[in-house]
Amino acid sequence: MAANHSEHVITMNVSFDGEAIGTCDILDGDTGKTYSLSVWDGGHKEECYICPFEPKANMEEREVTFLHDILPKDLLERVQQAYENGSQDSMVLTKTDLNYFHQELVEGERYADWMDRIAKGNPNFSDKELEIYQSMKKDGYPEIDTMEARVNAKDNDISLIKAERIIDKYVDKMNENSPLIQSKTDNEYKKQYQLHSVDIEGDRLNMKYLDRQNLGFNSKTFTYTQDNGMVSEIDTTISKGVPQSYLIDRMSIKEMETHINTQTSEKTVTRITQNQMEGMER
Known part of the structure; x- marks a missing residue:
């Protein structure tokens, strides 16, 4: 009762x-x-x-x-x-x-x-x-x-604006743990992951980062869905014009927030197709 x-x-x-x-x-x-x-x-x-x-x-x-x-x-x-x-x-x-x-x-x-x-x-x-x-x-x-x-x-209800800040800080942490990459255009050393685009579709936030280790061919995308509070981290490579996506991690946005102040550990990589990725993010 x-x-x-x-x-x-x-x-x-x-x-x-x-x-x-x-x-x-x-x-x-x-x-x-x-x-x-x-x-x-x-x-x-x-x-x-x-x-x-x-x-x-x-x-x-x-x-x-x-x-x-x-x-x-x-x-x-x-x-x-x-x-x-x-x-x-x-x-x-x-x-x-x-x-x-x-x-x-x-x-x-x-x-x-x-x-x-x-x-x-x-x-x-x-x-x-x-x-x-x-x-x-x-x-x-x-x-x-x-x-x-x-x-x-x-x-796990965190606004898209707050989630964007959390993801960006999370990537900054990843950059701190990665060596600087020498730019081919100005020879300066820059962070590995560079924010390329931020898109919002309904309750979903997509943040795409270019990987300077292989600029133009590799990218990393974080997708946050407010409805379930989950973030998917996807790496994409392009080989012979065909994109291949890899699920790197999937965690709640609050878990990601706690990781910002901890050392990022090595992650297990799971290969998935484009269709599987789209189905998982729904």
Whole structure:
């Protein structure tokens, strides 16, 4: 059960709307959202039930929960009387009325709402929802991959402008650890990696550096994707007019920031094709 939750409001309404005999409406005090569960009659007043979502127990389908198992006797009788008379009634269900089930009902429907939004292609969550999700996960709720990605992206959320400064400092560090290269044009000794271009496409930053050891043929590109906070370091050589790219490293932008003040270690080089590189950066 998530800690530090706000006051929730749960109402049981007997209204005979369509096939259902009523609704159980839930106002989530933590998110401000409202969820609604249908109340079904089961063919008899003693068999009225709802189908709450209980992700801790079953992620695949909802479970039948009979009202006589969760409501106190007086409220249950009110629902059954309205059911028999075909009349309308509405009642607020307090924490005392539902005991432990009060908070679990809210959390289960909140969880179901998140999964439904993801399934409908609307995986946008507020910072508050991400905080609540992390709290619920600590209390035993299963992970949701999309929300995990959002949490990780938030933790690594660094602007493109700041990322550009970090990458440039990172390359400066590499230049400090590399010998100066004598320029063929003015015979002066210059740093190995020279910034050639900076391009921004949506949430992606591309910084291309020319390698003075083989000017015109070798280059190094850093691609930062703000959505996942990752930076790819790619070396490109041109042989007989055909570019060949090599994945040198892949790390989070925050990890790169910490490397600025440490000695750059030797890196493993993995050869990749142009298509693989484009697929990896998406």
